[in-house]
Amino acid sequence: MSNEGTPLNSLGWNRQGLAYPELKENAGIGRVVVEHRGAYELMGPFGSHEAILATSSREQADDPTDYPAVGDWVVHTLDPIDNRRLGIIKVLPRRSQVLRRASGTIPVPQVVGANIDVLGIVVSTDQEIDEQLIERYLVTAEGGGVSPTIIINKSDLGGGEEIRELLVRRGVQYPILLTNAHKSEELAEVAQLLTGGATLALTGASGVGKSTLVNQLVGDSVLATGSVDSDGSGRHTTVRRELLVAKPGVVIDTPGLREVQIWDDAGLEPVFNEIADVASNCKFTDCSHRDEPECAVTAACADKRVSEDRLLSYLALCQEVQELSDEIEDYQRSQRRRRDSRSN
Ligand SMILES: Nc1nc2c(ncn2[C@@H]2O[C@H](COP(=O)(O)OP(=O)(O)O)[C@@H](O)[C@H]2O)c(=O)[nH]1
Ligand SMILES: [Mg+2]
Known part of the structure; x- marks a missing residue:
C-alpha cells in the first residue's frame, strides 16, 4: 500500500464544514475509501492504511449507522492496534448520508455512503430506462441530504435526448446531463459537480458506464471497465478503492448503492x-x-x-x-x- 499522504483538502475536507478537531497526540484524520467486512481502508495526510474499529468506538456504536462507511471522516491512531492495522477512534459528524435497508432478514439501516454532495444516477442509452428505479434513487438521495443529478450516458449512441424528454414529461424535476464517458472533453458538466472539493457518488445498473466515468474524472484508468458482474467480482481491478480523488473533488463508485430499498419516507415529499x-x-x-x-x-x-x-x-x-x-x-x-x- 502506498504511504504517500493525501492532504485533507484533496479529499474534500473543506466541504465538510467542520473545524479541525483537537486531537490527542498520536492521532490523525482520514477518510474511509473502502469498507470490507468490518475492516476499512483510510486515506489522509498520514498515508493509506488499513484500519479497524478501536475498542472504544466499537463500544459506543449502538446503531448500525454509527459504524464507519465509505466517505466518512474518522479520527484514527497513528500506530497499529493489532500489529498491522490502525484503530478508528471516532467517526466525525456526517453532513449527509445515503441509507438503505441492509441486506439480510433483520430490518436495520446501512449507510452505503457518507458526506456525499451529489448522487449521480447513471443510466445509459443502450439499456431500458426504469423510471421507478430512478425515482427510488432520487428518494434515497433526498432522504439523506444529498443532491441528485441524473446522468444519461452513452449519448454518442443516440437516443439521449429522447430519454431526457421522457423524464421531463413524466415530471422528474432534477438536473439531467447527457454524457459520453469516452470523451473527457464532453464531461465538463459532470466535472463541474466536483467544484469546491465536492464528493460525487455514482450509482446505476451494471454496464451503464460508471467506472468509465470515474476513470475519466480521475484522469487515469484506475477502475476496470467492461462487462462486469453486478457485484464487480471475478474481474481484475487496479484499485480496491471506491472513493477516489478527482481534482478538485472526489468520486465514489459504490457497489452497495446498486440496490436500494429505501429506509425512510424523508425523501418522498421533495421528489x-x-x-x-x-x-x-x-x-x-x-x-x-x-x-x-x-x-x-x-x-x-x-x-x-x-x-x-x-x-x-x-x-x-x-x-x-x-x-x-x-x-x-x-x-x-x-x-x-x-x-x-x-x-x-
Ligand atoms: N459508446 C459508449 N460506450 C460507453 C460509454 N461509457 C461506457 N461505455 C462502455 O460501456 C461498457 C461498460 O462500462 P463500465 O464503465 O464498465 O460500466 P459500469 O458497470 O457502470 O461501471 C464498457 O465497455 C465501456 O467502454 C459511452 O459513453 N459511450
Ligand atoms: Mg463498474
Whole structure:
C-alpha cells in the first residue's frame, strides 16, 4: 500500500464544514475509501492504511449507522492496534448520508455512503430506462441530504435526448446531463459537480458506464471497465478503492448503492412534490390516495395535473416504507420480548 499522504483538502475536507478537531497526540484524520467486512481502508495526510474499529468506538456504536462507511471522516491512531492495522477512534459528524435497508432478514439501516454532495444516477442509452428505479434513487438521495443529478450516458449512441424528454414529461424535476464517458472533453458538466472539493457518488445498473466515468474524472484508468458482474467480482481491478480523488473533488463508485430499498419516507415529499402539494387538499389528512372520497390527488390525476405513472411510483414507495416500518415494529417487539424473558 502506498504511504504517500493525501492532504485533507484533496479529499474534500473543506466541504465538510467542520473545524479541525483537537486531537490527542498520536492521532490523525482520514477518510474511509473502502469498507470490507468490518475492516476499512483510510486515506489522509498520514498515508493509506488499513484500519479497524478501536475498542472504544466499537463500544459506543449502538446503531448500525454509527459504524464507519465509505466517505466518512474518522479520527484514527497513528500506530497499529493489532500489529498491522490502525484503530478508528471516532467517526466525525456526517453532513449527509445515503441509507438503505441492509441486506439480510433483520430490518436495520446501512449507510452505503457518507458526506456525499451529489448522487449521480447513471443510466445509459443502450439499456431500458426504469423510471421507478430512478425515482427510488432520487428518494434515497433526498432522504439523506444529498443532491441528485441524473446522468444519461452513452449519448454518442443516440437516443439521449429522447430519454431526457421522457423524464421531463413524466415530471422528474432534477438536473439531467447527457454524457459520453469516452470523451473527457464532453464531461465538463459532470466535472463541474466536483467544484469546491465536492464528493460525487455514482450509482446505476451494471454496464451503464460508471467506472468509465470515474476513470475519466480521475484522469487515469484506475477502475476496470467492461462487462462486469453486478457485484464487480471475478474481474481484475487496479484499485480496491471506491472513493477516489478527482481534482478538485472526489468520486465514489459504490457497489452497495446498486440496490436500494429505501429506509425512510424523508425523501418522498421533495421528489414527488407535485403530489405532496395537491395532497394537502385531500379531505382526510391521512388519505392514502387510493379510494378515499374527496381525494385531491386522484382528482388531479383524473384531469392530468398529476401523471398516473408518477402516482403509481409514489404509492409503491409509500407502501414499501409502510411495510418496512411494520416490520421494524414487529422486530423491536420481538427483541423486547426476548429481553424481558431473559430478565425474568
Ligand atoms: N459508446 C459508449 N460506450 C460507453 C460509454 N461509457 C461506457 N461505455 C462502455 O460501456 C461498457 C461498460 O462500462 P463500465 O464503465 O464498465 O460500466 P459500469 O458497470 O457502470 O461501471 C464498457 O465497455 C465501456 O467502454 C459511452 O459513453 N459511450
Ligand atoms: Mg463498474
